[in-house]
Amino acid sequence: MVSRLHQGTQFRQRLYGILDQGSGVDQFGAVVNWTLIGLIVVTLAATVLESVPRLAGQYAKAFQAIEYAALLTFTIEYAARLWTAIEHPRWRRFGAIRSRVRLAASPAGLIDLAAVLPFWLPLFIAADFKALLVLRLIRFFKLTRYSPAMRSLLEALYAERRALVGCFVILCGATLIAAALMHLAEGAAQPDRFGTIPDAMWWAIVTLGTVGYGDAVPITAAGRLIAGLTIFVGLLMVALPVGIVATAFANEVHRRDFVVTWGLVARVPLFSELTAAQIADVMKILRAQKVDKGTTIARRGEPAHSMYLILDGEVEIRLRHKHVHLGAGDFFGEIAALRQSRRSATVIALQTTRLLALDASDLHSLMDREPQIAARIRDAAQARLGEELETTGGDLIPAELPNTKIQPRI
């Protein structure tokens, strides 16, 4: 009985790992996830083709088969996600029901539900559900889960939401002012196009958007002057959000550098005792970083914000009286990150090195959650500190630094 229960939990953990981390878990995980991605793409293509009446008539059976297969698969996937939600490391403490409610209410959960729920209706209610054809395109958003680039773009938009809302507010103001001025200047000359402010707003939006359909053009001198100014403002208005999003997107992509996969994290010795679900959780707080040979990764005495795990390559720890080499599987930077102080040594990359960086705040919460990892990191820090104290006579942090305690990064 107990072993059955244990097997059930193990299966749920494995399923969670596959659904949450996909291709990185193992070959079976890769097959499951590529099947889901393939089905999303096929159902989207089928939706588009089905809107062509000739094709809809000719291949009606094939379209129906694709829809049934997709609906059934996505429904099973949704149910499996709900069932395994309790394995989510941050939700586990909420228990079965609350963790499932959390999943159902999350953006990804809502997209998964919207991708299936409306499409069951025609099977039970006899009515014309033509709009459902277009609604199927919601399934496109399921791809966000599998595309780091799409995720990066959404994260960039989210990170810059305040600046973008600011741009939108300014754009609304500019539209109103341009429309009102144009209504004053052109209202009498062209009452059908600029007779009211809402009429003139169409012109303002098209001009500020730098589209210029040419269906409404000023004919008075004052109107042309206002149009000229509006075009200049429009150029600025378009450049502003485009620049903000492009910069944020580039930063986000560079920050990721390479994709942290389940396989990479599972290979790190420090995480060797974690379950699939725990590894999945750790993945979310790690940042991938690639450094070139000769790069100074940490400088003695500098404030520290992260600890690093070496995936491959080699680094040199330059202590006062000796140099220590660390390679794949080792970690460094834990001393300052733990003590929220400054670096005790300079660290240089001896080769091109791939690292996983862990922010100090994330390190602390990980250590709170995972006592074995906490013990291993603390032991290493203690041993390294002890060694260094022995050779420096206790002068670990440079004396010229007045305040070794640093503020956490916001």
Ligand SMILES: Nc1ncnc2c1ncn2[C@@H]1O[C@@H]2COP(=O)(O)O[C@H]2[C@H]1O
């Ligand atoms: N004796 C040592 N052997 C190996 N690594 C060390 C030793 N002393 C310090 N380090 C590492 O070098 C890092 C420099 O930055 P931190 O002080 O944050 O953390 C330090 C340790 O991770």
